[in-house]
Amino acid sequence: MKNFDHPQVKPYLITRTLFPENQETPIHFLNSDIVDGKLFYRRNHFSYPHFTSSFYLLPIDGLVHTPKIFSLQEIYSLPSKTIKVVLECAGDKRELFQPKVFGEQFGKGAISQGIWKGVSLRTLLQHTGLIDTAKEIVFEGYDYGERPDSNQIFNFSRSLPIKKALEPDILIAYEYNNQPIPFKHGFPLRLIVPGWYAMASVKWIKKITVIDKEFKGPFQVVDYVYYPNKENDGGKFSVTAANVNSTIQYPLDRQLLHTGIYEIKGIARTGEGMITKVEISLDGGQTWEPCQLNSPSEKYSWVHWNYKWEALKKGEYTIKLKATDSQGNVQPSEPFWNRKGYGYNAFDSIKVKVE
């Protein structure tokens, strides 16, 4: 007979849609700083692309002095850089917006962190040079399909302004957690734009093109744009760097607890700069106390925080959390509502009952 002494209990990805595949990381149930590739959230606009990776080549052309086609071997042989990076979908926490918005209803798990290794984009561009009129760099992925708002076929393409693209931490990555990037996360090459929401980190890069104007692809100027108004496009602006944000991992929302002493814990992150402070309220936001940060705050990474809570009095508690970053950004009490539901970063908030 089987040994049932320790039946395996483990979390799984949380399915939001299957075709295309959109599945969240079970963020409340992670006990590692580094998300295993299997539990890394999957966010797709289209079905998975088909290409023959053994013939894979990366062309860089457009407004460059010397257009070049890189083989994977060439890329692997260039000086590399390894960075721990949070990737967070711009639609993370979308389901929390009130009024609710349309689109994939992500909870708090469209976020993962791990170790990306690759070559700086700027190193590759040193091999091609840039013509003076160059303004943006366009990254086209192999994934393509029809969009619900049109009958045209598009590849997933995004651009970066030249200045951003030349930052040394912008990687053409080929490893995740010391392994080739898992296919679903962009094998063989994925752009990694640390600090920006993850729509910028184009998977399965097909080609890189330097242009002298603003790129107008639909994933640049239709999606991944904040539209503050429900009925018109007034006041719109692009989604770029990730907002300062935090998530309470334990306890869970609506959990029933004994009286006792608990370690409330979770993560906090920001796009630009570092987390400097995490504060908690046990009375719905009236009074705040500092949480302990468990590790020195690093650029591009989330920090773990915790707070020892003596839950000695029975009753219902609304627990709120707010993080502050080194640029002075603080999570707001209310989210910035926008029609497509990007960048939710209001105080994280849960309710528990002590009985």
Next chain:
Amino acid sequence: MKNFDHPQVKPYLITRTLFPENQETPIHFLNSDIVDGKLFYRRNHFSYPHFTSSFYLLPIDGLVHTPKIFSLQEIYSLPSKTIKVVLECAGDKRELFQPKVFGEQFGKGAISQGIWKGVSLRTLLQHTGLIDTAKEIVFEGYDYGERPDSNQIFNFSRSLPIKKALEPDILIAYEYNNQPIPFKHGFPLRLIVPGWYAMASVKWIKKITVIDKEFKGPFQVVDYVYYPNKENDGGKFSVTAANVNSTIQYPLDRQLLHTGIYEIKGIARTGEGMITKVEISLDGGQTWEPCQLNSPSEKYSWVHWNYKWEALKKGEYTIKLKATDSQGNVQPSEPFWNRKGYGYNAFDSIKVKVE
């Protein structure tokens, strides 16, 4: 190189809590009538029990003429019965209650269906006889632990009134989908009470005891009781048969769609009787049209229904669904709020946007 032509895309269980393990079935992404054991929702009050299944014996004692201890071989050798049964957690859809209640925040997936095989409880009781004063039968599971509302240790135990217990479809089951019951679902023996919410279907049966009074265990008289009032226990009554209920599997809530023709589809079930009618509204409940039932309605099983929707006009649509059963029960427009959040069965409701 690997063949990435068809990367596997599949749904997983949806984690609500890990210790104890509570994970939902990805109900929107099932394409079979029978839920594979791996995707069957897991609902536990405690950690998994430890017992040596090779020495497993089932005692039946208390108010019986001849107390007996059954071996598994004896049970397997008795006449068997095989029934397709829906099991649904009484807390299914709990997260939809407004105001929100405490406890595991199940969405719409704490429900699964499959083929259970076992011996009728009544057949076993013919071997022991029942003393005239017998009133209830108590089923104790091997799982035990502390409850959040006390410092005492309890096994998970539930009772059935004699009359219910003697219905021929009440099974001591040993197979699920033609295989031994998966350990997490009650191996080697699980009580199956078709039509009742699944707290009645005790897993890992340790013993069966016949008593002459009402059983007062906490999973009988504290949990699995409807408390209509937030602050007091007035008007309380036990959770028994499952309510008539339905779920729209496709499209998904808040999905964005092209104009076009869609097959809206889902399931409907009821505890006692059969589903006789499923109706859909595409205008938020003002007008209703009948759905097609894809299979003859059977006792204890869910039915699949579908509706061909010509979504030719752009805009937002609130889609509502209500099922009716052969007892005349109809899903209500508003849920019956109760403090512990059982039996949610208001109209299923989603919003989609056609663009």
